[in-house]
Amino acid sequence: NAGVTQTPKFRILKIGQSMxxxxxxxxxxxxxxxxxxxxxxxxxxxxYSVGAGITDKGEVPNGYNVSRSTTEDFPLRLxxxxxxxTSVYFCASSYLGQFTEAFFGQGTxxxxx
Amino acid sequence: QKEVEQxxxxxxxxxxxxxxxxxxxxxxxxxxxxxxxxxSGKSPELIMSIYSNGDKEDGRxxxxxxxxxxxxxxxxxxxxxxxxxxxxxxxxRGDAGNMLTFGGGTRLMVKP
Numbered sequence: 001n002a003g004v005t006q007t008p009k010f011r012i013l014k015i016g017q018s019m020x021x022x023x024x025x026x027x028x029x030x031x032x033x034x035x036x037x038x039x040x041x042x043x044x045x046x047x048y049s050v051g052a053g054i055t056d057k058g059e060v061p062n063g064y065n066v067s068r069s070t071t072e073d074f075p076l077r078l079x080x081x082x083x084x085x086t087s088v089y090f091c092a093s094s095y096l097g098q099f100t101e102a103f104f105g106q107g108t109x110x111x112x113x
Numbered sequence: 114q115k116e117v118e119q120x121x122x123x124x125x126x127x128x129x130x131x132x133x134x135x136x137x138x139x140x141x142x143x144x145x146x147x148x149x150x151x152x153s154g155k156s157p158e159l160i161m162s163i164y165s166n167g168d169k170e171d172g173r174x175x176x177x178x179x180x181x182x183x184x185x186x187x188x189x190x191x192x193x194x195x196x197x198x199x200x201x202x203x204x205x206r207g208d209a210g211n212m213l214t215f216g217g218g219t220r221l222m223v224k225p
Contacts, residue, residue: 033213042119042201042217043157056210090156094213101147102203102213104156 002026006091006105013081013112021076021108023091031094032074033102034058034066036087043090049074081112116140117204119216127224132189134219136202139183145205146178148187150198151218157201161187192223 007022025032030051035043035058045058049068063085065077074093078085088109094102118137126132134148145164149157163169163176163185175188185204189196202216 031211031213035215040121043215045212045214048212050211056212058212059214092213101159101162104158107156 004091004093004103004105006089006108008108009106010109011111013078013110015081015083015112017081018077018079019081021078021089021091021110023074023076023105024072025074025091025093025103026072027093027095027103028071029093029095029103030071031096031102032068033092033094034064034074034076035090035092036060036085037090037107038087046076046089078110083112086110086112115216116206116214117202117216119200119202119219121217122220123222124219125222125224126192128192128194130192130223132192132196132221132223134187134189134200134202134221136185136187136216137183138185138202138204140204140206141180141183142207143204144207146176146185147203147205147213148174148176148185149201149203149215151201152198189221192221194223194225197221197223 004025033048034046047066049055091105092102148161151157161176163178169176173190177186199218201218
């Protein structure tokens with residue numbers, strides 16, 4: 001099993017550009033999360049999903065959008081990139097959401113210039 | 114008040130000592146608590162989970178939970194230089210649709 005796979009690993013965007021960060025899991029997990037981590041800081045939740053077709057805002061959703069059309073995939077869309085979105089983005093998944101651990105992807109390092 | 118709070122550190126301990134990491138949370142209905150370790154430039158990895166009041170031991174690691182005080186801690190016995198990392202406390206928040214919320218992390222440095 002691959003676990004949680006994120007692509008790309010690195011990306012440089014210009015201000016105002018848009019992009020989609022891909023996240024896929026092959027563990028049949030119902031919960032999926034997107035976090036961002038700024039240097040020296042903890043993880044801040046952007047969006048999460050408790051199942052296909054259901055998404056909810058986290059702590060810092062502004063400037064991002066998500067969709068969950070399948071159990072496996074949970075892409076994160078950045079519209080009109082800004083320097084404040086320079087960060088490392090982590091996708092995670094877990095089963096049921098209770099009494100289970102979350103597995104993380106390797107992260108995407110995004111720089112907006 | 115932040116939902117999950119940790120001292121950012123760094124916490125410096127000598128090799129072989131006990132490292133004690135602390136975390137407080139604000140949601141009284143939370144039931145699931147996790148400790149993750151994150152090495153620099155890597156993704157977080159789970160080292161302990163705890164769901165009931167009391168202690169839970171796994172090798173050199175012991176997690177402690179006190180729901181009345183809304184406090185969870187992680188003890189690392191016989192600390193090794195390889196334990197040097199950032200430790201993230203996470204809470205599955207029952208008041209917020211089961212959002213998995215992280216604290217800011219505590220950086221641990223174990224000196225040989």
